[in-house]
Amino acid sequence: MKIGRLPVGRFTARLPALVRTTTFRLALLHASIFILFAAFLLFYLYYETAGHLDRQAGGELNAEFQELSAAYRGGGFDRLNQAVIERSSARGKFFYLLQDGSGDKVAGDFDVLPAAAPEAGQVVDVKFDYDARTTNGDPSRRSAEGRISRLQEGGVLMVAYDVGELGEMNRRVSIVVWRSAAVGFVLSLIGGVVVSRSAARRAEQLARTTEDVMGGDLSRRAPVFGSGDEFDRLSEQLNAMLAKLERLVISSRSAGDSIAHDLRSPLTRLRNRLEGGLLEANAEGQKAALARSIDDVDGVLDTFNAILRLSRVQAGASGSFRRLNASGITDELAELYQPVCEEKGLTFQYSHEDLFVMADRDLIAQAMANLLDNAVKYTPAGGSIRLQTRRNGAGEIELLVADTGPGIPVADRERAVERFVRLEQSRSLPGSGLGLSLAAAVAEAHSGRLVLADGDGAVGTPGLAAILVLPAA
Amino acid sequence: MRVLVIEDDGDAAAFVKRVLSEAGHFVDVTGDGESGLSKAREGDYDALVVDRMLPGMDGLKLLKGYRDAGGRAPALFLSALGEVDHRVEGLQAGGDDYLVKPYAPSELVARVEALGRRATGDIPTTKLSVGGLEMDLLARTVVRDGSKIDLQPREFRLLEFLMRHAGQVVTRTMLLEKVWDYHFDPQTNVIDVHVSRLRGKIDKDFEKPLLHTVRGAGYRLEA
Numbered sequence: 190m191k192i193g194r195l196p197v198g199r200f201t202a203r204l205p206a207l208v209r210t211t212t213f214r215l216a217l218l219h220a221s222i223f224i225l226f227a228a229f230l231l232f233y234l235y236y237e238t239a240g241h242l243d244r245q246a247g248g249e250l251n252a253e254f255q256e257l258s259a260a261y262r263g264g265g266f267d268r269l270n271q272a273v274i275e276r277s278s279a280r281g282k283f284f285y286l287l288q289d290g291s292g293d294k295v296a297g298d299f300d301v302l303p304a305a306a307p308e309a310g311q312v313v314d315v316k317f318d319y320d321a322r323t324t325n326g327d328p329s330r331r332s333a334e335g336r337i338s339r340l341q342e343g344g345v346l347m348v349a350y351d352v353g354e355l356g357e358m359n360r361r362v363s364i365v366v367w368r369s370a371a372v373g374f375v376l377s378l379i380g381g382v383v384v385s386r387s388a389a390r391r392a393e394q395l396a397r398t399t400e401d402v403m404g405g406d407l408s409r410r411a412p413v414f415g416s417g418d419e420f421d422r423l424s425e426q427l428n429a430m431l432a433k434l435e436r437l438v439i440s441s442r443s444a445g446d447s448i449a450h451d452l453r454s455p456l457t458r459l460r461n462r463l464e465g466g467l468l469e470a471n472a473e474g475q476k477a478a479l480a481r482s483i484d485d486v487d488g489v490l491d492t493f494n495a496i497l498r499l500s501r502v503q504a505g506a507s508g509s510f511r512r513l514n515a516s517g518i519t520d521e522l523a524e525l526y527q528p529v530c531e532e533k534g535l536t537f538q539y540s541h542e543d544l545f546v547m548a549d550r551d552l553i554a555q556a557m558a559n560l561l562d563n564a565v566k567y568t569p570a571g572g573s574i575r576l577q578t579r580r581n582g583a584g585e586i587e588l589l590v591a592d593t594g595p596g597i598p599v600a601d602r603e604r605a606v607e608r609f610v611r612l613e614q615s616r617s618l619p620g621s622g623l624g625l626s627l628a629a630a631v632a633e634a635h636s637g638r639l640v641l642a643d644g645d646g647a648v649g650t651p652g653l654a655a656i657l658v659l660p661a662a
Numbered sequence: 663m664r665v666l667v668i669e670d671d672g673d674a675a676a677f678v679k680r681v682l683s684e685a686g687h688f689v690d691v692t693g694d695g696e697s698g699l700s701k702a703r704e705g706d707y708d709a710l711v712v713d714r715m716l717p718g719m720d721g722l723k724l725l726k727g728y729r730d731a732g733g734r735a736p737a738l739f740l741s742a743l744g745e746v747d748h749r750v751e752g753l754q755a756g757g758d759d760y761l762v763k764p765y766a767p768s769e770l771v772a773r774v775e776a777l778g779r780r781a782t783g784d785i786p787t788t789k790l791s792v793g794g795l796e797m798d799l800l801a802r803t804v805v806r807d808g809s810k811i812d813l814q815p816r817e818f819r820l821l822e823f824l825m826r827h828a829g830q831v832v833t834r835t836m837l838l839e840k841v842w843d844y845h846f847d848p849q850t851n852v853i854d855v856h857v858s859r860l861r862g863k864i865d866k867d868f869e870k871p872l873l874h875t876v877r878g879a880g881y882r883l884e885a
Contacts, residue, residue, distance in 0.1 A: 453742065457764040461677040464767050468684060480878075490764050491847075494744070501745060509747070524816055525842060528855040551746050555846045562849040624849070 216381020223377045224370065231366040239362045246334075246350060253283055254312075254336055254348050266344060270296050273346070283350050284333070290343025299347070304337060306345045312338045315349075391420040395427060407435040446500045449493040456493070460486045495623040502552065502630040510549050510635075512662045515586055516541040516578050518553050523576055526561045534570035541578040544586045547662040548635055553588070556631035559624035560590040560655045567594035567653070575645055585637070586661050591654040593646035602641040628657065635659050663687045663708040663778045668698035668724065669740065670716050674763075678711060678740075681767040682774060695719025702728050707735045709777045711770075714741035714752065722755040729756035736777040740765075746845055768879035772831040790825040793872055793885030795864060797825055806864060816841070817860050824873065824883040833880035857881055 253276075260272040266289075273287045273296045286297035294300055304315040316334050335349025394412055401409040410431060411424035460483060467479045523539040530537040546553075557576075564574045572593035581587050597605050606629040629639040637659035644652025665682055669675040670693050679689045690705065692698045695716040702710055702724075710728075714721040725737055736758040741748060744762035752760045759773050790797040794807040802818060804811045813821060820841050824832060834853040838844045857873070865871045874882045 453764070458673050460764050461673060465677065465680060468680070487764075498745075521842070525844075525848075525852050525856075526850075528859055529850055529852045532855045551845060554844060558844070558846065558848050565850045 216378075216385050220374065220377035220381055224374055227370055227373045231369060235362050235366060239359045242358060246352070249282070250334075250336060250348060250350060254338070257346060257348065258338075261340065261346075266340070266342060269340075269346065273297055283348050284335070285349075286345075286347040288345040292345070295344070297347070302337065302345060302347060303333075303349075306337050306339050309339045310341055312336060316352075317349075321351075388420075395420075395424065398427065398431075402431060402434075407431070407438055445496060449496045453490065453493050456486055456490055460490070492623070495627065499623055499627050499630055502627065502634050510547050512545055512547055513550060515544045515546050515548070515553070515588055515659070518548075518550055518557065519576055519578050519588060522554060522557050522561060525558075526565070526574075526576070529565055530574050533565060533568075535565070535568055536573035538573060538575040539577070540575075542580070544578055544580060545662045546586050546635070546659045548659065552631045552634065553657070556628040556657060557588060557590065559628050560657075563624055563655070564590050564592040564594065564653070568592040569594065572652075573645060580661070581658070584661055586659045588657040588659070589654055590656075591644040591652060593644060593650065593652040596644055596646060596651040596653045597641055605641065606639060625655070628655065632657050632659065663774070664706065665689050665709045665711060665774060666698070666702055666705060666707045666735075667691045667711045668693075668695070668702070668716065668721070669711070669713040670694060671713070674713070674740075677767075678770065681770055682711075684767075685771045685775075687774070693717075695721070695724045699724050699727055702733060702735070703731055709774050710735050710737040711774065712737055712739055712757070714739055714743065714748075722751060725756045738773055738777055744845070749845065766833075766879070768831060768876075769833050769835060772833050772836060772880060775830045776827050776832070776836070790822065790828075792825050792828040792883055793870070794868075795825070795872055795885075797822060804864075806868060809867075811863055813860075813863060816856070817863065820856060820860055821864065821883075824881065828883045828885070831876050831879050831882050836880070 257269060257272055257276075261269040264271075270287060273285045276283065277285045277297055284298040286299040286302060287295045288302065289295050292302075299319070303317040303319055304313075307313040314334070314336050316332070318330055318332050320328055321331050332352050333349045334352050335347055337345060337347045339345050398409050398411040410428045413421050413424045413428070415421065463479050463483045463486065467476060467483070470476045470479055519539070519541055523537075523541075527537045527539070561574070561576070568574060574593075575589070575591040577587075577589045577591070579587050579589065606625045625639070625641075632639045637657060640656040640658055642654040642656065644654040646652030665687050667675055667678045667682070667689055669678060669691065672693070675691045675693065679691050682689045690701065690707075692701050695718040698712070698716070699719065710725075712721040712725060716724065719727075721739060721741075725739075728737075737756065738759045738761055739752040739757045740761055740763060741752070742763045749760045758777055761770065761773055788798065788800050790799065796805045797803075797818075798805075799822070804813055804818070804821065820837065823837065823841050835847060837853050837857075838847070857875075861871075861873045865873055870885075872883055872885060874884060876882050
């Protein structure tokens with residue numbers, strides 16, 4: 190059986206309400222853009238600080254190597270050896286190692302090559318760690334970068350520099366970059382939540398207003414705070430729209446109602462005169478005609494009364510609501526209707542459980558009596574009528590009347606609860622055509638709904654199940 | 663019965679007067695609240711029929727004034743306002759019954775006569791008896807001509823109401839209101855079926871029927 194609500198996607202349903210709000214999604218997008226910007230900014234910062242020093246050191250190494258190469262080209266191995274010894278003893282920024290063709294140290298600060306040497310005539314850049322002694326003689330492991338070249342005539346030259354300071358700089362800048370990124374992300378998320386909360390609150394107020402209006406309180410208006418922001422503008426427009434809607438509804442409702450109301454008095458007088466005539470009439474034919482006229486007037490008056498009653502229920506002006514057991518109402522109705530069902534050759538089934546609702550006993554009883562009247566009228570002898578109270582999967586309370594009559598085609602069900610709609614097949618039976626409308630109005634007055642579904646019949650005559658779905662109390 | 667009708671609409675007042683007169687009652691009519699109140703206090707009436715909306719003083723106020731001054735005649739409100747709230751207001755103001763316009767003449771007569779009976783039957787009774795039919799309200803038993811009749815609780819209440827108004831016409835609407843406490847008219851003949859079941863229990867095995875159908879009006883329990 191269908192309950193008149195669309196299923197919500199499982200995934201969406203499981204997300205917390207906050208995450209589902211549009212504003213939160215916007216906040217998330219905003220946070221992501223902020224993160225991208227921060228990443229760019231921090232990369233740029235790195236490039237201009239640590240990166241710059243790195244490049245500077247690289248440039249100096251280049252120049253140093255060039256000079257030594259020039260010495261080698263100008264004076265061969267010996268000249269190079271001289272230059273290395275000079276520079277090494279000057280204790281500058283760079284370390285050196287010069288090896289001869291057999292791989293033995295000729296000059297420099299290192300005893301062995303800390304990395305593999307390249308092929309002849311090739312130059313390679315290397316990074317390595319080495320053991321050094323601090324000024325007070327303690328050993329310490331340090332990092333270095335350098336360039337190694339295999340000389341044309343045999344031998345290897347290495348020039349390197351200590352990157353200890355540079356490495357520290359790199360490390361610090363990296364820490365700054367990552368921590369700032371983390372803090373930025375958290376801050377923008379918090380900002381997003383705060384913004385989305387306050388926006389969601391405003392949106393929630395609007396939603397509540399429209400809900401109340403749909404619930405029948407046409408006088409409800411959305412709050413305007415005077416800040417002139419987009420929510421205020423939206424509220425103002427919504428309020429203007431509601432005012433217009435209220436005028437329209439009142440005028441259209443009151444048109445029908447005032448016709449019914451104004452015609453009731455003259456019709457009552459007409460009826461009284463007919464009754465008076467009936468008392469005086471002598472001829473049987475006259476009496477019968479008058480009696481028929483009275484019946485017709487009664488029919489019109491019944492319809493007018495039903496209209497007025499329906500409008501009062503729809504306007505929410507009727508009823509005193511208290512917490513009561515729905516089965517208490519159906520127990521009495523079952524007792525009232527069981528005999529008439531049996532009289533008509535219908536099987537009457539009643540099942541119930543204790544279920545509490547906030548309700549007006551008389552309105553619910555009237556709505557259910559309308560549904561039962563319909564079931565009794567439309568179900569042919571030999572059929573069955575089922576009255577039941579139960580709790581549905583969503584925890585709502587259902588008061589159900591199912592029959593094995595002709596039912597209502599799915600396409601006609603929505604129309605069947607409108608005012609005065611009587612489907613073709615039912616035109617021959619008495620009634621104002623307001624029974625289902627009244628049941629639907631009563632359901633709405635209780636913040637519930639009337640659902641029409643297939644009943645208990647077989648194929649071809651599915652029957653009708655009319656279900657008053659009410660919120661549990 | 664002497665009945666005072668307080669109704670401002672001339673046609674409606676004439677109609678009420680005529681219907682009640684036809685049924686054999688003496689009827690006085692007055693058209694506004696003030697004079698209605700003084701007449702009700704001066705005259706010795708068995709029942710009042712009061713329109714809820716009157717010029718000068720509305721029906722609720724009138725009846726409150728009457729009751730405050732010690733007036734005891736039972737009163738029936740006539741009104742176009744038929745919601746439960748309106749009925750409750752009427753009963754709180756001291757009304758004994760409430761009839762929504764428009765109504766059938768038989769309904770009006772039945773209700774006014776039911777009022778008259780109530781006024782005289784003020785002493786609490788524990789036993790009701792009509793013909794050979796006896797009801798013990800304390801023991802919740804019903805006996806006819808010595809043989810016990812088993813009734814469902816609702817059937818008991820239905821019979822009790824009929825017995826309390828024995829000899830009078832009781833309408834279907836009255837039964838729905840007083841026995842079932844429903845203030846709407848079902849579209850199916852639910853009441854008739856209940857009454858005929860009750861009839862099956864109290865009349866079936868006996869020669870003389872007690873429960874009569876009054877065509878176009880309702881039922882009457884009469885020996």
